[in-house]
Amino acid sequence: MNLAPLFVPYRVAVIGASDEPTKLGFHVMKSLKYGRFEGLIFPVNPNREEVMGIKCYRGLREIQMPIDLAIVVVPNRSVEGVFKECLSKGVKGIVLISAGFKESEGGEGAILQERLRELVLDSVPVIGPNTFGIVSYPHRLNASFTPEFSLVRPGNVALVSQSGGISHLMGFMALEMDLGLSCVVGLGNRLNVDFHHMVEYLRGDQNTSIIGLYVEGIESPKLLMEAIARAQVPVVVMKAGKGEIADKASLSHTGSLAGSYEAFKGGMTQAGALVLEEIEEFMDILKAYQVLRPPSGPRIAILSGQAGPGIVAYDTSIQRGLLVEPFKDETLRRVEEILPPLAIRSNPVDLGPLWYDEGATTEVVRRIMEDNRIDAIIFLMMFASANREVIPALIRGLKDLPLHKPIFTCIKAPGAIWQEAVKEAEEGGILCNFPTPERATKACYNMLILERLRFRKKGGRFGAHR
Amino acid sequence: MNLAPLFVPYRVAVIGASDEPTKLGFHVMKSLKYGRFEGLIFPVNPNREEVMGIKCYRGLREIQMPIDLAIVVVPNRSVEGVFKECLSKGVKGIVLISAGFKESEGGEGAILQERLRELVLDSVPVIGPNTFGIVSYPHRLNASFTPEFSLVRPGNVALVSQSGGISHLMGFMALEMDLGLSCVVGLGNRLNVDFHHMVEYLRGDQNTSIIGLYVEGIESPKLLMEAIARAQVPVVVMKAGKGEIADKASLSHTGSLAGSYEAFKGGMTQAGALVLEEIEEFMDILKAYQVLRPPSGPRIAILSGQAGPGIVAYDTSIQRGLLVEPFKDETLRRVEEILPPLAIRSNPVDLGPLWYDEGATTEVVRRIMEDNRIDAIIFLMMFASANREVIPALIRGLKDLPLHKPIFTCIKAPGAIWQEAVKEAEEGGILCNFPTPERATKACYNMLILERLRFRKKGGRFGAHR
Numbered sequence: 004m005n006l007a008p009l010f011v012p013y014r015v016a017v018i019g020a021s022d023e024p025t026k027l028g029f030h031v032m033k034s035l036k037y038g039r040f041e042g043l044i045f046p047v048n049p050n051r052e053e054v055m056g057i058k059c060y061r062g063l064r065e066i067q068m069p070i071d072l073a074i075v076v077v078p079n080r081s082v083e084g085v086f087k088e089c090l091s092k093g094v095k096g097i098v099l100i101s102a103g104f105k106e107s108e109g110g111e112g113a114i115l116q117e118r119l120r121e122l123v124l125d126s127v128p129v130i131g132p133n134t135f136g137i138v139s140y141p142h143r144l145n146a147s148f149t150p151e152f153s154l155v156r157p158g159n160v161a162l163v164s165q166s167g168g169i170s171h172l173m174g175f176m177a178l179e180m181d182l183g184l185s186c187v188v189g190l191g192n193r194l195n196v197d198f199h200h201m202v203e204y205l206r207g208d209q210n211t212s213i214i215g216l217y218v219e220g221i222e223s224p225k226l227l228m229e230a231i232a233r234a235q236v237p238v239v240v241m242k243a244g245k246g247e248i249a250d251k252a253s254l255s256h257t258g259s260l261a262g263s264y265e266a267f268k269g270g271m272t273q274a275g276a277l278v279l280e281e282i283e284e285f286m287d288i289l290k291a292y293q294v295l296r297p298p299s300g301p302r303i304a305i306l307s308g309q310a311g312p313g314i315v316a317y318d319t320s321i322q323r324g325l326l327v328e329p330f331k332d333e334t335l336r337r338v339e340e341i342l343p344p345l346a347i348r349s350n351p352v353d354l355g356p357l358w359y360d361e362g363a364t365t366e367v368v369r370r371i372m373e374d375n376r377i378d379a380i381i382f383l384m385m386f387a388s389a390n391r392e393v394i395p396a397l398i399r400g401l402k403d404l405p406l407h408k409p410i411f412t413c414i415k416a417p418g419a420i421w422q423e424a425v426k427e428a429e430e431g432g433i434l435c436n437f438p439t440p441e442r443a444t445k446a447c448y449n450m451l452i453l454e455r456l457r458f459r460k461k462g463g464r465f466g467a468h469r
Numbered sequence: 470m471n472l473a474p475l476f477v478p479y480r481v482a483v484i485g486a487s488d489e490p491t492k493l494g495f496h497v498m499k500s501l502k503y504g505r506f507e508g509l510i511f512p513v514n515p516n517r518e519e520v521m522g523i524k525c526y527r528g529l530r531e532i533q534m535p536i537d538l539a540i541v542v543v544p545n546r547s548v549e550g551v552f553k554e555c556l557s558k559g560v561k562g563i564v565l566i567s568a569g570f571k572e573s574e575g576g577e578g579a580i581l582q583e584r585l586r587e588l589v590l591d592s593v594p595v596i597g598p599n600t601f602g603i604v605s606y607p608h609r610l611n612a613s614f615t616p617e618f619s620l621v622r623p624g625n626v627a628l629v630s631q632s633g634g635i636s637h638l639m640g641f642m643a644l645e646m647d648l649g650l651s652c653v654v655g656l657g658n659r660l661n662v663d664f665h666h667m668v669e670y671l672r673g674d675q676n677t678s679i680i681g682l683y684v685e686g687i688e689s690p691k692l693l694m695e696a697i698a699r700a701q702v703p704v705v706v707m708k709a710g711k712g713e714i715a716d717k718a719s720l721s722h723t724g725s726l727a728g729s730y731e732a733f734k735g736g737m738t739q740a741g742a743l744v745l746e747e748i749e750e751f752m753d754i755l756k757a758y759q760v761l762r763p764p765s766g767p768r769i770a771i772l773s774g775q776a777g778p779g780i781v782a783y784d785t786s787i788q789r790g791l792l793v794e795p796f797k798d799e800t801l802r803r804v805e806e807i808l809p810p811l812a813i814r815s816n817p818v819d820l821g822p823l824w825y826d827e828g829a830t831t832e833v834v835r836r837i838m839e840d841n842r843i844d845a846i847i848f849l850m851m852f853a854s855a856n857r858e859v860i861p862a863l864i865r866g867l868k869d870l871p872l873h874k875p876i877f878t879c880i881k882a883p884g885a886i887w888q889e890a891v892k893e894a895e896e897g898g899i900l901c902n903f904p905t906p907e908r909a910t911k912a913c914y915n916m917l918i919l920e921r922l923r924f925r926k927k928g929g930r931f932g933a934h935r
Binding site for chain 2: 025027030033034102148149150151152154164165166167168169170171172175176178217219243244245281282283307308309310311312313314315317318321322355359383384385387388389413415416417418438439440441442
């Protein structure tokens with residue numbers, strides 16, 4: 004199946020378009036307009052002359068041009084007729100937002116869905132049913148009922164999820180974290196587009212350089228494993244629905260069984276994906292990949308403006324398995340040239356006395372980066388009245404360093420001015436900032452582990468897929 | 470020792486006050502002014518006529534009035550002389566911000582600190598040395614070098630920490646989380662005021678209803694255990710410095726050994742405190758106590774506007790040990806009266822179809838609250854274009870419920886308007902909001918566990934301290 008028409012359409016029909024804010028067809032129209040879609044929009048609704056100032060059509064047939072993508076948001080029993088129209092019109096992709104299919108009780112919905120599946124087979128890719136839709140950022144296509152997804156900036160992270168609620172949560176988090184997305188995809192009941200189709204498509208997508216999957220339950224983990232094993236881009240997976248009752252909830256939700264968590268995790272890991280347990284950790288590694296090149300090994304230096312955060316990061320490093328080893332003698336000597344006797348100069352390094360001094364701080368970072376036994380740097384500093392003026396110059400200093408190893412930071416201060424400086428540094432790929440020392444450290448660790456899984460895969464040790 | 474003069478002083482001298490932004494004495498003066506301290510401020514500096522428009526004194530002796538609190542921010546070698554002046558002046562409390570004591574290398578600092586200790590013994594409580602200071606919110610006293618602490622609103626949470634960096638991080642997080650504080654205390658090198666003194670003082674402080682301790686290493690865990698065992702208010706502890714090298718870092722940092730983590734954790738738990746591993750979890754439970762009454766048992770209902778977040782919360786519940794059991798038959802019947810067939814109505818409950826309907830959603834919550842087998846509610850809902858108008862009415866509805874059980878929420882939407890409604894609900898004690906379903910669930914669990922530890926303590930089963 005060719006999924007491109009879903010993500011790069013030019014002519015989009017909204018079947019069930021509406022001017023009524025109580026209808027999802029209204030919010031879909033709002034999304035297309037609000038997202039500034041630059042293609043052509045064709046509202047379809049037999050009871051309207053126009054919708055949001057755009058000429059409305061009684062049916063697909065009335066549209067004189069071919070249609071690339073149909074967004075369908077009509078009651079479940081009307082969908083079959085709409086699909087027949089789509090097929091005879093030669094529509095190349097469908098986003099089926101309507102609910103009331105396999106996820107609903109009583110069996111009728113499952114029968115409806117099966118009839119749709121038999122109708123389209125693999126002729127046209129269908130996202131849904133029972134989904135909020137999809138967003139394709141580079142093409143400004145917001146084919147969802149949530150205009151707010153267009154507030155997130157375009158970037159290289161693809162989010163594919165089986166849950167509308169989780170997609171929304173992650174989208175809103177992306178906004179807060181300044182994470183840029185290439186697409187958000189709500190797979191819903193997966194009529195004929197499943198996770199493995201999405202990974203196959205996204206691995207060839209030039210706008211995507213990391214894929215995040217939120218999975219509840221899938222019928223064909225093997226197909227997903229194979230797709231992941233073929234992907235060059237890193238893949239991160241979060242799996243919810245780990246227990247028995249969760250299975251039940253998940254069955255009703257998107258019509259699938261969650262299955263054994265451990266088996267799933269093993270399979271995904273074997274295929275070269277990193278499986279994470281919590282939403283924040285999942286989002287954090289996506290951000291790390293967006294901003295930084297991964298560390299080339301587990302040996303980190305912890306530098307902190309105040310000792311406490313360094314100790315917390317040290318605890319996390321040891322707990323996870325990063326190496327915090329003493330510097331080479333020469334590095335230590337060169338750091339000692341800068342740091343006064345008050346400080347701890349080994350690893351972790353207490354930069355405390357350099358609190359005000361961006362030049363000396365940058366120089367310490369430079370000398371530690373030059374230690375070939377160090378693969379990555381965790382840099383933690385709190386700023387307030389006595390040192391906040393330093394932030395912009397410090398970040399300029401870090402940016403100008405000749406050698407670059409990934410810097411995971413927890414830089415924090417009240418107010419907003421410092422955030423601009425940090426954001427700029429992130430855009431320049433200099434550092435990636437996290438809310439706590441623990442989260443900065445975990446992101447570093449997770450990146451390292453995912454790189455190892457990918458390296459193993461490239462080395463061809465993953466049997467069938469070399 | 471009477472610690473009250475540290476927290477409720479009227480006449481405060483700043484020894485080392487300055488008009489130079491490169492001096493900490495400048496930032497301390499700024500804190501007192503910025504924090505709108507309503508007592509009298511006496512800058513002391515032999516080289517100034519006035520500081521920040523306030524008459525400056527050459528020495529303590531020149532001040533005609535008695536002094537309650539002296540904030541000392543002079544070079545380490547000048548501190549002994551200043552202390553002698555303080556004692557002869559009859560100062561009742563000292564905040565010693567200066568560094569260069571036990572935490573520094575070479576032994577000289579440790580000797581200086583020991584001389585100070587012998588000088589004051591237990592005659593006057595000394596916070597520090599090597600601290601940012603303290604903030605006493607109900608009395609608008611910001612006796613620290615960080616004016617930004619005064620941005621945090623007054624509340625009932627006391628934060629006592631051995632690390633300036635962590636105190637700052639937690640203070641900035643409090644600001645973001647709308648957590649209200651009764652005090653922030655940076656103990657530094659603990660000349661004669663240690664954690665157990667602080668717990669003793671705070672357990673009688675009418676402004677404090679929960680105490681959070683960030684500990685790196687202490688010499689007398691037994692004294693702290695006894696103080697915690699005597700406290701009626703809940704105590705939460707985070708211990709950093711769990712490993713060997715962390716011990717070393719911590720030794721240099723505040724001049725103390727971190728000790729065995731497991732032994733420490735066991736002792737604190739036995740005394741009735743909850744020991745947590747991560748900063749976010751630590752802050753989250755403080756917020757939960759600020760807003761909610763603890764659940765009376767482990768049986769929770771998970772209600773979610775979209776199934777996915779409910780499944781994630783379910784996973785967390787099972788992993789930690791909360792009970793998510795089916796409702797009573799009657800409750801299920803009464804919930805089924807409201808929810809259409811699309812939904813999962815057992816526990817977890819998928820409120821999906823009621824997305825737009827605040828009245829029906831509130832009614833479901835009410836009927837589940839009336840189930841005497843339910844102790845707490847986890848409520849998760851994402852809001853955007855299609856349903857965001859509902860938030861204020863939904864929260865009004867929850868507020869008007871006749872029966873109240875604690876509601877832990879993850880309510881999220883882009884933008885700021887909804888946040889006002891959530892904040893208002895938190896102020897009313899109706900719900901407590903968290904950034905993810907996992908964090909909402911963990912807060913509920915941690916509250917329950919801490920209540921059990923406290924209950925055991927009240928029951929007198931904790932040997933010596935009944």
